[in-house]
Each structure stands twice: as structure tokens, then as C-alpha cells.
Amino acid sequence: MKRIHTYTYTGTLILTSLTLIFSLVSCDKELDLQPVSEISADEFYNNAEEINLAVMGIYNGMYDVLDREWILTELRSDNTYMSPRNSETANVPFRQVDRFVLTSQNIHVEDYWRACYRVISLANNVIAQIEVVDDPDLAGRYEGEARFLRAHMYFNLVRLWGGVFIVDRPVSGAEARTMDRSTTEEVYDFLLEDLEFAVEHLPGTVGGSDLGRLTRWAAKAELGKALLTRGSTEDINRAVSELSDVVHDSPFGYLDDYARVFDIDNEYNSEILYAVRYQTGSVGLGAPFANYFAPMQSDDFVVRGNGDELNVPATSLSQAYEAGDERKAVSMADTWIGYNDIVNESRHITKYNSDFATVDDAGNDWPVIRFTDAMLLLAEAINELSGPTTEAIALLNKVHQRAGLTAYDHQEVGSYFDFKLALEKERKLEFAFENQRWFDLVRTGRAMTVMNTHFAAEDQYNDPNRPQFNTDPIEEYQLLLPIPQYEIDLNPGIAQNIGY
Structure with a gap:
């Protein structure tokens, strides 16, 4: 139910x-x-x-x-x-x-x-x-x-x-x-x-x-994204300026370990420009998403209480992660282990799972704006104006390599459209289940x-x-x-x- x-x-x-x-x-x-x-x-x-x-x-x-x-x-x-x-x-x-x-x-x-x-x-x-x-x-x-x-x-x-x-x-x-x-x-x-x-x-x-x-840095990142989305040449030039400030001049930065970004013991870390905060403990501030997204009839094996299975990772998303991409295990799973160690084939989101005692009462924050969002938006804006420059490729690779993957070489992403598709995939995997994907597809x-x-x-x-x-x-x-x-x-x- x-x-x-x-x-x-x-x-x-x-x-x-x-x-x-x-x-x-x-x-x-x-x-x-x-x-x-x-x-x-x-x-x-x-x-x-x-x-x-x-x-x-x-x-x-x-x-x-x-x-x-x-x-x-x-x-x-x-x-x-x-x-x-x-x-x-x-x-x-x-x-x-x-x-x-x-x-x-x-x-x-x-x-x-x-x-x-x-x-x-x-x-x-x-x-x-x-x-x-x-x-x-x-x-x-x-x-x-x-x-x-x-x-x-x-x-x-x-x-x-x-x-x-x-x-x-x-x-x-x-x-x-x-x-x-x-x-x-x-x-x-x-x-x-x-x-x-x-x-x-x-x-x-x-x-x-x-x-x-x-902070003003969250506002700058949001301003850059809004300008890039509206998308005139003047807007994109302004977006480059705002996003460059965030990437190069703010006190924020990306973490070396993707899993640490979402670790409930490391919330509001240097990568989080703005997140909606939740608190477990039956105080009326818990997050319901772990239960919304967990498999049905999973009892307490995935999260406390059965899941509703309302938001299931698509087959294509599961297959989009390359071997060795460390983001997949943080974001989703293809199976879960139940009674008698039986493996159940059931894809589900794991990004918002944590230990909590009451259904719909997880303590995981929901990230709204992250530093890597500003990095990849800056790369996108640069590509829209000038094609895949050295800076744009470096920004893409910094996020890509953080996931444990080999850097793109210039031949792979050297054209405007090749870079655009590589960036689209990177954002899909980097921000999976963070309410970014639909807006990305519309913007591009x-x-x-x-x-x-x-x-x-x-x-x-x-x-x-x-x-x-x-x-x-x-x-x-x-x-x-x-x-x-x-x-x-x-x-x-x-x-x-x-x-x-």
C-alpha cells in the first residue's frame, strides 16, 4: 500500500x-x-x-x-x-x-x-x-x-x-x-x-x-542553471560567469569518494550547496523516500518495513553503469537478500536508505544543489558556446574519474555532440534519483x-x-x-x- x-x-x-x-x-x-x-x-x-x-x-x-x-x-x-x-x-x-x-x-x-x-x-x-x-x-x-x-x-x-x-x-x-x-x-x-x-x-x-x-553560492549555482536553461547566447555567457565563480572561487568542493556525499554521518559536507534536511527519531521530520522506493514484500531486509516500489530503476539505467562505476552501489541495487539468504531479483533505489526504527522516518537529507552539478553545468555552458574546450573536458573527467572510471580522451568527446552525449550520460548517473534527469532532458x-x-x-x-x-x-x-x-x-x- x-x-x-x-x-x-x-x-x-x-x-x-x-x-x-x-x-x-x-x-x-x-x-x-x-x-x-x-x-x-x-x-x-x-x-x-x-x-x-x-x-x-x-x-x-x-x-x-x-x-x-x-x-x-x-x-x-x-x-x-x-x-x-x-x-x-x-x-x-x-x-x-x-x-x-x-x-x-x-x-x-x-x-x-x-x-x-x-x-x-x-x-x-x-x-x-x-x-x-x-x-x-x-x-x-x-x-x-x-x-x-x-x-x-x-x-x-x-x-x-x-x-x-x-x-x-x-x-x-x-x-x-x-x-x-x-x-x-x-x-x-x-x-x-x-x-x-x-x-x-x-x-x-x-x-x-x-x-x-x-548561501550566495547556492544562489549563484541556481542562477547559472536558470540562465543556461533559458538558453540565449547572452544567458549562457552569464551562466559561465556565475558557475565559474562557484567552481573556482567558492569554499565548496567535491569529495574524493562518491559514497561519502550521501553518508548520513557526513551530511551537509563540502559538496552540498543546498539540501532539504530530514531527521529520524519519530519527531515528525523523517524522510519517507526509503520506504516509497524499497521493494514490495521486502519486510525489514532492505529498510525498516515493507517498501511501496513506486519508483523502480529502469533496466536501461542499471545497464548504463560501466563496470567499476562506484556510483551504482551507492544509488541502486539489482537484487536484495531475504529469508534464508535467498536472492531476490528486484531493482531498487538505495541512495536514501539508512537505519531508522519507524516506517517513513529516515534521516537522509535530499540534495537539491551539489558542487558537481555546478561543475557539469559549467562544462555544458562552455560546450554550448565554444565546443568542448580543455576546461570543459577537464570538468567532465574530474566527475567521471571520481566514479572510478578512466578519463575520456579528446577523440572520444572532441566534437560538440559527442561531448553533449557524454555529459548527458554523466549527469544521468551522477544525479540518479535526485530529481534532475527530467529537467536535464528538457533543457537539452x-x-x-x-x-x-x-x-x-x-x-x-x-x-x-x-x-x-x-x-x-x-x-x-x-x-x-x-x-x-x-x-x-x-x-x-x-x-x-x-x-x-
């Missing part, structure tokens, strides 16, 4: 004045976020301390976002699929996403949209009342955090839906019902401005009880080609005994998700994405 976390949230885009205030509880260098109340923003935000609590509420909103994000990114990519062992009637909304047959009423589309706009609402309330913070540097930092997290939501929304609603302040329900979708270009302009503000006002380093809060214009190859090659989409799971090639309109139906019901003037 699936166990998707549920949260009390009755608002939509319209209810942007709803606010949850959260307190920051420091616990062994963890950024822990505990809900304390639901109070009107106008009544509560009176000073810097209360604004700080409200900023913590924005960070907390990322739990809701990540609880659904993998469904619309990893499950929708060629990295994973919905378990073929689930029956035809089980977890239907997941399979609709996986097979690109979803509608505007799909619950995961609706839930993720709501979660993103809830974070935007929380950020808007902080930004609207930031003047109660007397210290200008502190006010700039708090606003920078709010604007980064708002921009991160809009970056995800625009890549998944195209033009969406730009809500830049708390608005009334009546006003919200008159709003229309902005263009994709307008959304990018808006989120880039937020990220530029964050770069200017966030601190360079954090530590102690602040570990887990954003490769989504339709890769996904249609995936559907043609994977057995579960071509089983003559289960024709109901067969999947047709996708069309270009399906690269975007449908606007949730409830938004259109509230405002029939809203344009639905073409094809839905």
Missing part, C-alpha cells in the same frame, strides 16, 4: 494569505523545522525574531514539495518507472504520470502545484513584512532566503508547466480569481531577479545552528527522443500479456503538464496547456 505523506492544506493559489509559522529547533547541527501555530501574518510578524521563524516556515514548506517532486521528475523520466508488480488498479495516478497519460485531474499534478504555491505564499508574506527587521544586513539575508526559495519554486513550475501565475505579494481571493498566467519569458525574468537579489544578499558561509540555510532538447526510446525498449511498456500498460510515443505537448483542473474551475478564463 502506498504511503504518501498528507498535509492539512485547504488553500489554492487563491489563498495566498494563509501562513504557517515554524520555529527553528537546533539539534546537533541540523536545520530542524517544527510547526508551532497558525497565526495571521499581519498579527505575528513584529520583529526580526518573528521574521526568522517565518523564514523557517518557508524551508519547512520544501517537505511538501519534495514529497511529490520525484513523481513529476524521476518517475516521468527514463531513469525509473512505476513497478510492473503493482496491479492495474493500484496507484493509478502514479502509473498515469509514468506513462504520460495523465489528465488535469491527476492528484500528483494538483498536489505538487499546491505545494509550490504554498512555499511562494510563505515567501511573499516574509518579503511583504521585511521592514520590521531593523538591521539592514539581516533583513537582506532573510529576504534573500525567501526570494531564493520563491525563485526555486518558479524555476520548477516554469519547467513543468510553462507560463504560470506570478504571485509576488499576498493577494486576496477576489484578486487571485482575476489573475492570468504569465508567459514563460516573464516567469524567467521574475525568478532571475529573485536569484540575483539572493546572490547579492545571502552570506558566503553558514555554520553551527544555521547549517542548512542558504532531448526529452522526446530519449523518452520514446525508453518506451520502446523497456519490457514493462511492451508486455503482450499486459497490453493495458503499453505506452505510445509521446508528443511535444506532453513535455508540459496540464494546469490542475481545480484552478480552471475557479477561473474558467485560464488557458489550459495545449493538448489537455
